[in-house]
Amino acid sequence: MRSIGARLALWYAGAATLTLVCLFVAGYYLLQNQLIRGLDLLNKAQFAQIRAHLGEDFGALNAHLIDARIRETSDFSSVLFFITIDDRSGPVRPVFYSTNLRGLPIPDVPGQRVFNAKLPSIGELRVGEFILGPFDVTIATPLNSVRQTMHDYSEICIWMLSVMVAISVGVGFGLSRLALRPVRLIRDTAKHISSDNLSERIPVASVRDEISELAQLLNQMFDRLESAFDQIRRFTADASHELKTPLSLIRLQAEKLLVHGNLDAANEESVHMQLEEIARLSQIIEELLFLSRAEARDIDLHLVEHDPEALLASFSQDAKVLSEHHGLQYVHSHHGTGRVLVEPRWLRRVLLNLLANALNASPPQGTVTLRSMVESGVWRVSLDDQGPGVPEELRERIFERFFRLAATSNIEDNGSGLGLAICRSIISLHGGNIWVENSSGSGLRVIFTMPTAAQGQKKA
Ligand SMILES: Nc1ncnc2c1ncn2[C@@H]1O[C@H](COP(=O)(O)OP(=O)(O)OP(=O)(O)O)[C@@H](O)[C@H]1O
Ligand SMILES: [Mg+2]
The missing domain is CATH 3.30.450 (Beta-Lactamase)
Incomplete structure (x- = not known):
């Protein structure tokens, strides 16, 4: 039971x-x-x-x-x-x-x-x-x-026992519900508390008993967790920030060396490689800084009403060129009318991340399909590819930082594993959700949704 x-x-x-x-x-x-x-x-x-x-x-x-x-x-x-x-x-x-x-x-x-x-x-x-x-x-x-x-006594006892069983089961259920109410409260509150929401606490009853002690202990544990998470966030933000200046200096020095260094071909090649790695490192640092800020809700979004169709049309021009560059096809469609509250810069970043993943995963001559629809106050965008997809049990994990699947022949091994984590942060800052599903073909379908302008304002 x-x-x-x-x-x-x-x-x-x-x-x-x-x-x-x-x-x-x-x-x-x-x-x-x-x-x-x-x-x-x-x-x-x-x-x-x-x-x-x-x-x-x-x-x-x-x-x-x-x-x-x-x-x-x-x-x-x-x-x-x-x-x-x-x-x-x-x-x-x-x-x-x-x-x-x-x-x-x-x-x-x-x-x-x-x-x-x-x-x-x-x-x-x-x-x-x-x-x-x-x-x-x-x-x-x-x-x-x-x-x-004695026979009459036994009969009366049996009747009384039957009644007693029925009454005591009823009373027992009532009492156990009453006794376990604080436990249910603890369970419900603990369910809400996640890494994004560590400030919530379990209400502690004024009566001092085992349950209130347990609630206090759990709250103390959440205090420690919150401060540990804060430390990690601050450390990531501080470290990223502190690394930016020395990296810029190294890049400047390397560029100076290229211009004035009178290097032979081999040395020039190696300085070029250094510059590439420095650029990669700078990007990772930027992305980590962004993620820490997004988690701390320290990002100023300048949300403006836009027509999603127009936003996607402008993105699709670049997407088409990029896809053709990879030898792939890009198609897109939009249905429905409505306006969305977005900051186009961040939305473009999400779409470019998703497109880069789809292009990396697609087989030669494959097609990447973007579908957009505004319906019942929700804007829904999906991007399908024809790549190998992602096993069901890893579909949530690919949104974790630095999580990358073992490189397959279709997937170039040049990312840092931060793209989808950033996408999720941006979408969640816009009040939406992002997840992946099986594509109707063989590959992966990434979907994000966000409320339309009227819907979003209603919620606010
Ligand atoms: N469309 C896709 N098809 C197959 N696997 C995918 C797809 N999109 C993402 N993945 C898998 O999820 C992992 C994480 O993706 P994510 O975008 O976060 O990182 P990345 O692309 O490896 O690096 P970054 O985006 O930071 O350059 C990828 O390494 C890849 O293994
Ligand atoms: Mg990526």
Whole structure:
């Protein structure tokens, strides 16, 4: 069972029912003993009455007189008592048998004065043996009233147990929901907290208990995480910033060397290579700086309303040239009307990143297709290629920084793995989403969406 609430409810119901069963069983034996002791007292009282009827001279009485003295009392109480009197002064001789015994002897259990016995046509009896001079007086009372009471008691207990199970399951569910409410609150808040949103905290109840302590501990952990993330962001931003100046100086020196260095062909070639690497490094530093700023929401966007069709038409002119340069085809389409709030510079950066990936991945003479559509307040753009695609389990990971798939024959190994991370940052700064899917053909489809101008303003 996956829910703690359900488990708690069932444990509660189980414990409550088991306790009740134990109480009922104990009650059963206590009540039964009490009723049987009551029968023993009745037998004793009947014996006292018989002794009173027989008088002081009972030792000298013969069977006929005994019969005459107690017949009346024994007949009167014949429903309740079965009585036998045996003379044990010599060989055992029956002196009196109450008529309700119909001549049957009451069975004897040697060595016991009170016991249960069973007579064939009469049923179960509670028997008491008493000594009166030479006589053994045996008085028995039917046990069926006790058995009937115990049977009724058991039936009532079973009913009460069934009701108890139903009630305790209900109460258990209610209690567990109540008890686990703070845990649900912790879960819901923890779900919201991500690397972009580390400032949120779990509300801590004023009551000091285990749950509020757990919430406090988690909040302390989030404090530490937030400060660690901040440090990493600051470090990336600071390091990128600090590296820019020395790199520019190195580039200037290398360029100076090219102009005034009187280098031979081999040395000139190596300075050119250095300059290429410096340019690459500068770009990575720029991109890292951009990502740190975007995460810290430290980028000023100058959002202006634009017609997406016009934006894409201008981009597509360059995209076509670039694609042809790679020996590939580029087609684009747009449907729907509406305006979007974007900063064209950043949007162009996203589209160029995506196009560069698609061109790298495409096979020779392949086609790259850009589709754009404005519908229901959303602008949706997708870019399809005919490359090898990306395995399903890696489709989220390619948006991580520096994550690159093992280079395939189609993919030139010259990127830094920051392109898609930057795309995601830019799109998210515009209030949109970006993800990848299978293309309808063999390759990959990258999709981004953002709200149209009216929609975006409504949300704001
Ligand atoms: N259209 C695509 N088809 C196949 N794989 C792709 C495609 N787009 C991206 N990838 C994979 O995702 C990885 C990450 O892409 P990303 O754009 O972030 O980095 P990059 O292109 O390697 O380098 P950069 O863009 O920084 O120059 C790429 O290395 C590539 O392996
Ligand atoms: Mg790229």
